[in-house]
Structure formats: structure tokens, C-alpha cells
Amino acid sequence: MNIRGPFNNPALTGDVSQTQRHLKSHPVEDVNKSHLAGKASVQAAPTSTILSRLTTELRRVPEVREELVSQVSERLDTGHYLTKAAAERTAAAIMKGF
Numbered sequence: 001m002n003i004r005g006p007f008n009n010p011a012l013t014g015d016v017s018q019t020q021r022h023l024k025s026h027p028v029e030d031v032n033k034s035h036l037a038g039k040a041s042v043q044a045a046p047t048s049t050i051l052s053r054l055t056t057e058l059r060r061v062p063e064v065r066e067e068l069v070s071q072v073s074e075r076l077d078t079g080h081y082l083t084k085a086a087a088e089r090t091a092a093a094i095m096k097g098f
Helices: 016-025 043-059 066-079 084-096
Strands: none
Touching: none
16 A cells, blocks of 8 residues: 555554454463463553553454545545535535534
């Protein structure tokens, strides 16, 4: 995926679907069953809870729709969203929220 503009940060342009597949195939190990049980329980419990919560949230991230991203990127490159009609549609959509 090639995203242009202010989104050229490599951390933001990675393959999300690859990350999701990895998370699904590598579940978080339960700290109580690990080799650390009892040794680092004071620090491991909060870390485990945070990691578990973050892993759950990452699994909820939807798949990236590459063809839609490509279409929007092309429209941005060609100035499609810089027209008066596009500005009016954007303003109307914003005003629906009020």
C-alpha cells in the first residue's frame, strides 16, 4: 500500500491484515502459566492485562480495503476532492451532525 501525503510514517502504512493474522495465530500466553509465574507476578499481572486488552482491540481493527484506499488515493492525487461540489458535499455532511 502506498499512501501519499502526511501519512508517510512507516508505522502507519504497514500491512494491518498481516498483523491481524499474526495476532490470531499467536495468542497471548497466560502469565500465570508461563515460566514467569510467581517470579514477576507484581509487574507481570498489570502488563499482561494491558497486553491482553490491546490484543483484543487490535483484533477488532477491520481489514484494510486496498482497492478502496487506492481509489481514494487516486481521487486525492487528481484533485477530485478540491472542487466546489466536493466542498459543498463535505459541508452538508458536517452540518447533518448539528
